[in-house]
Amino acid sequence: xxxxxxxxxxxxxxxxxxxxxxxxxxxxxxxxxxxxxxxxxxxxxxxxxxxxxxxxxxxxxxxxxxxxxxxxxxxxxxxxxxxxxxxxxxxxxxxxxxxxxxxxxxxxxxxxxxxxxxxxxxxxxxxxxxxxxxxxxxxxxxxxxxxxxxxxxxxxxxxxxxxxxxxxxxxxxxxxxxxxxxxxxxxxxxxxxxxxxxxxxxxxxxxxxxxxxxxxxxxxxxxxxxxxxx
Amino acid sequence: xxxxxxxxxxxxxxxxxxxxxxxxxxxxxxxxxxxxxxxxxxxxxxxxxxxxxxxxxxxxxxxxxxxxxxxxxxxxxxxxxxxxxxxxxxxxxxxxxxxxxxxxxxxxxxxxxxxxxxxxxxxxxxxxxxxxxxxxxxxxxxxxxxxxxxxxxxxxxxxxxxxxxxxxxxxxxxxxxxxxxxxxxxxxxxxxxxxxxxxxxxxxxxxxxxxxxxxxxxxxxxxxxxxxxxxxxxxxxxxxxxx
Numbered sequence: 154x155x156x157x158x159x160x161x162x163x164x165x166x167x168x169x170x171x172x173x174x175x176x177x178x179x180x181x182x183x184x185x186x187x188x189x190x191x192x193x194x195x196x197x198x199x200x201x202x203x204x205x206x207x208x209x210x211x212x213x214x215x216x217x218x219x220x221x222x223x224x225x226x227x228x229x230x231x232x233x234x235x236x237x238x239x240x241x242x243x244x245x246x247x248x249x250x251x252x253x254x255x256x257x258x259x260x261x262x263x264x265x266x267x268x269x270x271x272x273x274x275x276x277x278x279x280x281x282x283x284x285x286x287x288x289x290x291x292x293x294x295x296x297x298x299x300x301x302x303x304x305x306x307x308x309x310x311x312x313x314x315x316x317x318x319x320x321x322x323x324x325x326x327x328x329x330x331x332x333x334x335x336x337x338x339x340x341x342x343x344x345x346x347x348x349x350x351x352x353x354x355x356x357x358x359x360x361x362x363x364x365x366x367x368x369x370x371x372x373x374x375x376x377x378x379x380x381x382x383x
Numbered sequence: 384x385x386x387x388x389x390x391x392x393x394x395x396x397x398x399x400x401x402x403x404x405x406x407x408x409x410x411x412x413x414x415x416x417x418x419x420x421x422x423x424x425x426x427x428x429x430x431x432x433x434x435x436x437x438x439x440x441x442x443x444x445x446x447x448x449x450x451x452x453x454x455x456x457x458x459x460x461x462x463x464x465x466x467x468x469x470x471x472x473x474x475x476x477x478x479x480x481x482x483x484x485x486x487x488x489x490x491x492x493x494x495x496x497x498x499x500x501x502x503x504x505x506x507x508x509x510x511x512x513x514x515x516x517x518x519x520x521x522x523x524x525x526x527x528x529x530x531x532x533x534x535x536x537x538x539x540x541x542x543x544x545x546x547x548x549x550x551x552x553x554x555x556x557x558x559x560x561x562x563x564x565x566x567x568x569x570x571x572x573x574x575x576x577x578x579x580x581x582x583x584x585x586x587x588x589x590x591x592x593x594x595x596x597x598x599x600x601x602x603x604x605x606x607x608x609x610x611x612x613x614x615x616x617x618x619x620x621x622x623x624x625x626x
Contacts, residue, residue, distance in 0.1 A: 285434055286471035290485035290537065291461025300484055304475050 159349060163356050166343040174339030175360075177253075181335065182322045184257055189264025189321075190314065196269035198298070201276060211269070218266035224327050226263070231255045231331050256328045264321055271313050275306035312376040319368050323361060336360065384410045384445055384541055384572050385431055391439030392426065400426050401437070402596040408541070413573045415583040418593035419619060424576045425468075427593070428543050431574065432460045445540055461489045464534025468546040470526040472518035478505070478529055479514040482536045490537065497536070504532040508562055524555025531562055541572035548579055580623055584608060592616040 199211035234255060238248035279302050287297035307314075326337040334342060337357055344353035385408040392401040400423045408414045416424045429435040430442060433449050433456050442449040447459055472481050482501035486492045492500070505511045508528040510521075518526055527547055534542060544563065548556045560582050567573055567586035577583070583590055583604065590607040592600035592615070600607065600616040611617050 280469075282467060282469055282471040283473065286465075286467060286473075287485075288457070289432060289434060289460055289463075289465035289467075290533070291457045291459075291489040292485060293457045296488055300488065301473055305473075308475060 159352055162343070162347050162349045162352055166340075166347075166353070169343065170336065170339050173334055174336035177334065178322070178325050178336040181253075181257060181260065181325045181328070182318065185260035185264050185325070186318045186321055188257070188261035189268045190272075192261060192265035193268025194272050194303070196265055197272035197276060200269065200273055215266045215269055218263055223259075223263055223324060224330060227256060227259050227327055228330060230259045252328070252331050252333045256325075256331060256333065260321070260325065264317075267317055268314065271310050271317060272306060275310035275313075276302060278309055279305050308379060311379065312372050315372045315375070316369070319365050319372070322368070323365060326361070384408050384412070385574060386441070386443040387427070387431070388442070389440040390427070390430060390437050390442060392423075392430065392435065392437045400596050401430070404440070404593075404596075404598050406591055406598055406601050408572060408574050410572055411570045412588045413567045413571075413575065413586050414589045414591060415587040416574065416576045416591045416593060417578060417580070417583070417619070417623075418599075421595075422593040423596040424591075424593045425545050428545050428574055428576050431543055432463050432465060434460075434465075457489065461485065461537055462540050464531075464537060464539035464542040466527070466530050466534055466542070466544045466547045468550050470518070470523070470530045470550075472526055472529055472533070474518050476517075477514070478510070478516055478518065478521070481518065481529060482533050485533075486536050500536055501532070504535050505529070507535075508532045509558075522555060523551045524558045527551065527555075527559045528562055531559075531566075535566075541574070542566065544573065544575040544577065546576050546578075548577065578623060580608075580620075592619065594619075 196211045196214065199207045200215075202208055231250070231252065234250050235247035238244070238250065239246065242248060283301055283305070284297050287301040288294075292300065325335060328335050329338040329341060332338065340353045340357040344350045347353075387404055387406050390401050390404045391399065393399050404423075404427060406414075416428065418424050426435055430437050431444065431449065433442075433454075437450050440450075444459060444463065447454060449459065472478075473484070476484065479498065479501050482504065483494065483497040486497035486500060487494060502511060502514060505514055508531060510525055510528055510532070513521060513525065513529075518529070521529065531542075531547075547563070548559050551559065556579070560579060563573075563575070563582065564586050575582070575587075587604045590600070590602060590604055591598055592607070592611070592613070594615050599613045600611055602611070607616070608620070611620060
C-alpha cells in the first residue's frame, strides 16, 4: 500500500492546507475559546448567583447544550437560522449567515456551556474567606469577583481550560460538514480532487495528532510551573 | 461607635445563633469578646459589618444603621477594618499589592499614594522588607500582621478582630498581639474576639462573655477578672486560666 504513497501530493498541497485550512481552524479555535470563556464565566456566575431563577436558567442552558450532538447543532444552525432570521425580521428572503459566523456562534454556544462548568468548579474552589475579606475591605461584589476571586479561579483552572481548548481544536474539524475549508476540509478537498485519500487523511491525522500532543505536553509543563502557592 | 441592640439571628428555620444580644463599643474603647466555641462570638462580630445578616434587632456603626437595606454596605465596610482567623490575604497578589488593592479600588487613592501608605504600614508592623513577596512566603504570624496592616491602610474608624491568633503557632502569637496592643494604646476602637486573656487583661476596657448565643456577662475588665457574676463565666475563666 505504501509502495505508491505519493508524498509529493502532500508537498504541493501544503501552502493551501496551512495558509487556508489551518489558519481557519486556528482562528475558529481561538475565537471560540475566547468567546466561550467570556460567556462561560458569565454563565458560571449566574449559576452561583443568589438569585435562584438566574441559576436555573443557566443550569437549563448548560444541560440543554450538553444533551445535543455538536454536529447536529452546526448543521441546524447553518441551515435553519437563515429562515428563523427571515421570520423574525420579516425579510422577503432568508437572511444570510456566513458559514464562518454560523460555525463560530455554534462553537461559542457549546464552549460557553463546557467552560462554565470548569469556571464554576474554579470559583467554588476558592475558600469563602476570600470574598469575605474582599467585602470587608469595602470591595463590591463585582470588584471582589474581578480582582480577588476570578484571577485565582482562572489560575487554578488554567490547565483544565487549556485542555478543553485542545479538545475544541479537534472538534472544529466538524465544520467540514458545512464544506468549510478548515484544515480537515482542505485536506479532504485535495484528497477528492487528486484521488489521494490515503495520503491526505493520514497526513491530516498526523498534523492534528502532533499539534494536540505538543499542546498537551505544554499544558503539563505549565501546570507544574504555575501551581498556585498557598 | 458600635451599637448592638436586641440582635437575633438564626441559621435555618430552627437554630438560633444569637439571642437578644445587646451591647456597645464606645469610641476609643477596646472590648474583648470571649466564650466557648460555638457560642456565637464570631458570628456577632461578623454581623457588625454585615458579613452576616441578622433577622432581628439593630446594629448601628458610627450612626449608620447596618441592617438597613438602603445602607451602602461596601462604603460602610470600607470604614471598619476586619482581621480574620485565617488571615485571608489574597494569595495571587504581592504583599504590597494586598495593601494597595482596596485603597485604590475603593477609596480611589492614586497608586503612588497607596504604595506610600502601604510601605509605611508595613514598616510599622516590621515587614517592610517583605513587600515584594507573596503571602505564601511568609509565616502565619507575619501574614496576620500584613492582614492588620491591610485593614489599617483604609484608615478605619474601628477595627474588628475575629480570633486573630487562634490559627497561629504559639511562638507567633505574641508578635501579632504586640501589634494589637500598640493599636489599642494609640486609642483605636477595637472589638476583639479572642481567648487571649493576657491581652484582655492588658488593654481591654470591657470584657463580654458569650455562651450559646447569649451575652452572659458584659463587665468592666476589673470586674470581669475579679468577680464574674455568672457561674458560666466563672467556670470558663477557671478553665482557661488554670494553666
